[in-house]
Amino acid sequence: MNLPNKTATDIIARAFQNYPLMAYAFSGKPEQQRAALLTKLHGKCVAAASIYGGVITTRDSQGALIWLPGKHFPVTLSMEIRSGMALIPVQIGIIPTLRLMRHDGESEGWIAKNAGVNMGYIWCVGVLPGSQGKGYSRLLIDQSIEQMRRLGLTECWLKTEDAKNVTIYQKLGFSLINEMVVKSSGITSWAMKKEI
Helix, strand or coil, X not given: CCHHHHHHHHHHHHHCCCCHHHHHHCCCXXXXXHHHHHHHXXXXXXXXHHHHCEEEECCCCCEEEEEEEHHHCCCCHHHHHHHCHHHHHHHHCHHHHHHHHHHHHHHHXXXXXXXXXXXXXXXXXXXXXXXXXXXXXXXXXXHHHHHHHHCCCCEEEEEECCHHHHHHXXXXXXXXXXXXXXXXXXXXXXXXXXEX
16 A cells, blocks of 8 residues: 555544444444454545545645545445455455445435436545644545546535534535435434535
């Protein structure tokens, strides 16, 4: 893994350590083991984003974002094979993989059905715990939207499973489009959109 991808992986894995969806997917795992599994999971997602979309890391390595253009969202089996995501079940276990697949299949599936053809999707944005609230999310999202614009994309979508993020994203110009309790996980997922 190249250094920028490793840095993005480490940041996102640490930022998502206590995220509701990850706590559900890795429930019962001790904190240290969960951290190692999150690094494996996000390493594969970052690898896919580096091939099919974009990976952005702040200069001081406090925040990272990965995104995909609509033509590569959601990730297909051939994309998973090429990027190494197909190894996720082997690396993090079948049960966590199935939990994530079922949850994201419903929540991301809703976005895929309702988004316009020229959409971009912010897959993950993470800021290290000690640096949250300092404008890193805005910087990363602005950079990703600029990359999307250059590709001719006209709308940016994201989802969150953390209620406090809804207000943050609204302050960044996103509108709440859908709120759903995902049947498989029981976790609320908020889908948000911004015209670009």
